[in-house]
Amino acid sequence: MPSATGDDDTPLVSHTGALLTRPVTFVFTLVPTAEQDQLCFQHAGAFRLVFNHHVARVFANLDQREAEKSYGLEGEQLTPALSWSKVSLINHMNAWKNGHAPDSPVTELAHGTTVRGLPWRDAVSADVFETASVNAAQALKNWRDSFRGERKGKKVGRPRFKAKHRTTPTFRLRAKYTEGKTPPVRPAGPRAMRFPKLGEIRVAEHTGRLGKMLRTGRFHPYAAAFTYRNGRWQVAVTGMAAEHHHLRRSTRHRHDRPAGVDLGVHKLAVVADTDGLVLHEWTGVKPLQHAQARLKLANQALARTKQGSNGRKKAVRRLGTIHARVRQLRRHLLHDITSTLVTRCSTVVIEDLNVAGMVRNRSLARHLSDAALGELRRQLEYKTGWYGTRRVVADRWFPSSKMCSRCGHIHDGLTLADRVYQCPECGLELDRDVNAAINLATRAFEPVPDVAPPQPVAA
Numbered sequence: 318m319p320s321a322t323g324d325d326d327t328p329l330v331s332h333t334g335a336l337l338t339r340p341v342t343f344v345f346t347l348v349p350t351a352e353q354d355q356l357c358f359q360h361a362g363a364f365r366l367v368f369n370h371h372v373a374r375v376f377a378n379l380d381q382r383e384a385e386k387s388y389g390l391e392g393e394q395l396t397p398a399l400s401w402s403k404v405s406l407i408n409h410m411n412a413w414k415n416g417h418a419p420d421s422p423v424t425e426l427a428h429g430t431t432v433r434g435l436p437w438r439d440a441v442s443a444d445v446f447e448t449a450s451v452n453a454a455q456a457l458k459n460w461r462d463s464f465r466g467e468r469k470g471k472k473v474g475r476p477r478f479k480a481k482h483r484t485t486p487t488f489r490l491r492a493k494y495t496e497g498k499t500p501p502v503r504p505a506g507p508r509a510m511r512f513p514k515l516g517e518i519r520v521a522e523h524t525g526r527l528g529k530m531l532r533t534g535r536f537h538p539y540a541a542a543f544t545y546r547n548g549r550w551q552v553a554v555t556g557m558a559a560e561h562h563h564l565r566r567s568t569r570h571r572h573d574r575p576a577g578v579d580l581g582v583h584k585l586a587v588v589a590d591t592d593g594l595v596l597h598e599w600t601g602v603k604p605l606q607h608a609q610a611r612l613k614l615a616n617q618a619l620a621r622t623k624q625g626s627n628g629r630k631k632a633v634r635r636l637g638t639i640h641a642r643v644r645q646l647r648r649h650l651l652h653d654i655t656s657t658l659v660t661r662c663s664t665v666v667i668e669d670l671n672v673a674g675m676v677r678n679r680s681l682a683r684h685l686s687d688a689a690l691g692e693l694r695r696q697l698e699y700k701t702g703w704y705g706t707r708r709v710v711a712d713r714w715f716p717s718s719k720m721c722s723r724c725g726h727i728h729d730g731l732t733l734a735d736r737v738y739q740c741p742e743c744g745l746e747l748d749r750d751v752n753a754a755i756n757l758a759t760r761a762f763e764p765v766p767d768v769a770p771p772q773p774v775a776a
């Protein structure tokens with residue numbers, strides 16, 4: 318049986334026989350009516366309540382046992398430990414909201430009768446209770462694993478309660494697609510989406526591509542995540558998509574010489590091939606620079622306002638809008654760079670960004686932040702897989718900037734201020750970014766030490 322989540326190892330196959338291997342997300346901005354907007358907030362409120370309920374219950378149990386142990390109780394005498402597995406939390410939540418748990422809430426009605434369980438449970442999609450329980454289980458697991466040293470990366474703290482005014486309103490619906498049935502999350506027209514419980518909601522973007530991929534069995538959604546940011550709701554429909562058509566993957570119309578990508582000293586990105594031909598160039602992107610300048614002004618304006626004043630509220634809102642724009646422009650730019658690279662070139666050579674970020678002038682970092690460099694690399698990894706593009710990572714000690722692309726001389730006296738590479742050996746004069754890009758391009762033919770060979774399919 319094909320699974321819609323792709324969790325198991327068996328490949329996911331759609332009803333048209335397409336192999337679904339690419340995790341893909343469609344994002345839409347909602348244009349809800351006042352009632353739908355309210356309903357979304359109600360769902361987010363339920364999501365928060367369920368998450369907080371689980372965290373409070375688990376920690377009450379842990380604290381209780383801790384206290385009992387300090388009185389010298391042990392083993393059987395202790396209050397039994399609660400299970401925090403996803404299934405346990407989901408089962409408990411079902412009993413709790415329906416009034417079948419010993420600690421179910423009791424509401425008193427006007428005429429003296431009482432109702433056990435959550436009185437508004439049917440107003441909200443049942444998915445919310447389940448997905449919030451799954452989130453709580455995951456947060457608790459991350460905390461425990463981190464505590465025991467079984468989790469890589471930064472230490473994860475005790476899960477915190479989601480406070481109404483400090484957390485971003487969010488909730489998730491399951492959109493599991495069952496073969497032969499109408500998908501629960503689907504377009505309801507060119508600019509409308511249908512969701513379980515929420516009904517038909519107008520969206521700002523065109524839904525055509527998602528609709529077509531659903532109809533042809535090239536996309537199986539499994540979740541729809543709603544987030545309220547900067548005054549509007551966005552929904553991310555995630556799922557698994559089919560491989561690109563082989564013609565889109567074909568390299569026929571691509572530049573056949575390897576292309577080196579130099580990431581910004583003075584320009585964001587410069588792409589050149591082994592013959593010194595500059596294929597693409599991203600200089601300081603105007604809209605992004607403009608938005609960043611506005612961001613600075615908005616920050617200054619905020620600093621001039623008085624705490625608690627109406628002016629401050631307005632300034633905060635304005636700042637939020639500009640932040641959102643900067644974020645979107647950055648995202649767009651990264652996708653533009655990576656998509657262009659993988660669809661126009663047959664071989665892409667990049668430098669080892671982990672090191673590049675540290676030793677270089679931070680020009681690109683200033684525009685895109687260090688996290689964006691990692692994101693750029695991540696996108697390159699999966700997109701080269703999508704389009705069958707060869708990806709080569711130059712080794713981290715390769716002196717792409719200092720080397721002369723004509724004679725190979727290493728120019729140690731080159732400083733970051735030198736915009737033009739001037740070779741003391743052969744007299745070459747070339748834009749330093751272009752010189753570095755050419756050097757990188759030539760690495761496509763070199764054996765690459767210290768780095769894993771390029772993965773042809775990374776999806």
Ligand SMILES: [Zn+2]
Nearest residue numbers: 721724740743
């Ligand atoms: Zn030279």
